[in-house]
Amino acid sequence: MATELSDLYRRYIDCLNNQDWDSLAYYVNTEVAYNGEVVGLDAYRQAREREFREIPDLHFEVSILVSDHNTVASRLKFDISPSGEFLGLPVNGKRVSFSENVFYEYKNDKIVRVWSVLDKTAIETQLFLR
């Protein structure tokens, strides 16, 4: 059971990396919530598409993965070059490395709630802002 959810999650990550947007509904519930706010599948997809436009070399890499029967916890590693501002920081094409620690609650094998925290402090340090 736990193995199945982690496999399903890895396929979701592949779906993002392949920008296979038409398959996103296979992994994400139509009523998906992001950090406590119901955004819905369409807006969720648009947000991910926008990220790929604003970060041309965007790639999701799972570095730690833990799951149980209805929750996946993932530490995602990024090594990317956002073209403009990112999290309100003037990255402007510089390559930055940081992690995202994120929880996904599943319902009927689809992601229904995402609780994400990005390591903004790591980026600030690399931009010499701290």
Added chain:
Amino acid sequence: MATELSDLYRRYIDCLNNQDWDSLAYYVNTEVAYNGEVVGLDAYRQAREREFREIPDLHFEVSILVSDHNTVASRLKFDISPSGEFLGLPVNGKRVSFSENVFYEYKNDKIVRVWSVLDKTAIETQLFLR
């Protein structure tokens, strides 16, 4: 097995909330690393003690917990009033609510590696800095 590790982790959180520093070695490896840097148990304890001095109402509350045979993933909820600067932000006693998404790798039932990300953006929003 997974249940045991989550129980052990909850006892670690109780240990922190009770500021039972002499018991910390029961939960944390002497060579513990924090976000990729080996800090060791003594410095780890000093950092936690300092947090309780700088945040008089500090309390750790687990809101999501996932574990497998050697890793615990936890979303911790804070509702606290840091007395001065916190994460480089001028909190100065204001009450702020935010989460920490954190992974703990265990070795022989003790925490040996911590990968923590604090939701700094949430605090900035509450301080009207964004």
